[in-house]
Amino acid sequence: MADYSARRFEHLPPAAAGLGAMLLRPRAVAIACLLAVAGAGWLSLAMLAAQTSSGAGIWDALAALCRPASAGSGFSPSSLALALGMWSAMTLAMMLPTAAPMILTYADIAETAAARKLPVISPFVLVAGYCAVWLGFAFAAAGLQEGVVRPALQGAASANAATVLSAALFVVAGLYQFSSLKAACLSACQQPFQFFFRHWKTHARGVFGLGLQQGMHCLGCCWAMMLLMFAGGAMNPLWMAALGGVMTVEKMTSGRRLSLAIGVALLAIGLAVAAFGVAYR
Numbered sequence: 176m177a178d179y180s181a182r183r184f185e186h187l188p189p190a191a192a193g194l195g196a197m198l199l200r201p202r203a204v205a206i207a208c209l210l211a212v213a214g215a216g217w218l219s220l221a222m223l224a225a226q227t228s229s230g231a232g233i234w235d236a237l238a239a240l241c242r243p244a245s246a247g248s249g250f251s252p253s254s255l256a257l258a259l260g261m262w263s264a265m266t267l268a269m270m271l272p273t274a275a276p277m278i279l280t281y282a283d284i285a286e287t288a289a290a291r292k293l294p295v296i297s298p299f300v301l302v303a304g305y306c307a308v309w310l311g312f313a314f315a316a317a318g319l320q321e322g323v324v325r326p327a328l329q330g331a332a333s334a335n336a337a338t339v340l341s342a343a344l345f346v347v348a349g350l351y352q353f354s355s356l357k358a359a360c361l362s363a364c365q366q367p368f369q370f371f372f373r374h375w376k377t378h379a380r381g382v383f384g385l386g387l388q389q390g391m392h393c394l395g396c397c398w399a400m401m402l403l404m405f406a407g408g409a410m411n412p413l414w415m416a417a418l419g420g421v422m423t424v425e426k427m428t429s430g431r432r433l434s435l436a437i438g439v440a441l442l443a444i445g446l447a448v449a450a451f452g453v454a455y456r
Contacts, residue, residue: 262313269419277367296382304386341406345445348399352438360395
């Protein structure tokens with residue numbers, strides 16, 4: 176790796192020169208960004224889960240983290256705000272780790288560009304574009320939860336409604352694994368180097384746009400499995416970890432073999448839920 180000294184920032188104070196030298200190491204910035212934002216997402220989830228717990232102790236908060244959020248009594252602005260915060264933290268905590276190969280690929284290319292004295296835009300800008308897409312998804316998911324899912328799961332028929340919802344979500348997610356759109360988006364996620372090589376930008380607006388494009392590829396790849404959070408219980412960390420792990424491994428492999436196997440498994444689960452009336456909530 177090239178030796179980036181502060182000599183290019185001699186006109187700056189020592190602290191600013193040190194920051195400038197650090198920003199010439201995009202890979203380190205990318206890793207720090209990834210850890211910071213994903214960590215903040217998980218911390219936000221812990222705080223939100225603690226708010227849903229009736230007790231104030233640490234054990235109550237930990238217990239709240241291991242069960243789905245309660246259905247609540249109905250729609251209100253405060254419940255929508257809580258749902259938006261929950262989905263925002265949840266999507267960032269789950270999806271940023273799956274984006275690690277893409278972010279680090281950008282950082283590697285930027286590192287090479289910096290070594291050649293070419294303009295380099297911080298990976299923070301790329302991640303900001305990526306996060307903007309998933310925050311939009313979080314807004315839509317929160318509205319869907321409060322406007323459709325929560326009312327449907329209240330009342331005497333809530334158990335049947337939960338069963339139907341769970342089965343439908345698994346079947347839709349399973350079928351989507353076999354679609355051409357899924358294949359195209361997954362291929363883009365699995366081969367970020369080719370994407371950046373073809374579309375490389377050297378200004379902040381362009382890099383933000385690259386983040387938006389990569390976010391859209393990721394959304395096209397993962398939206399159906401993300402909606403399975405409605406089946407497993409929103410804000411259930413065990414379910415989140417399982418889904419996040421599956422999506423991360425899927426993006427890190429090559430080809431579609433694993434993706435198709437996941438589709439078969441999801442279809443089997445959905446048909447089992449429909450046949451045996453088991454509601455995964």
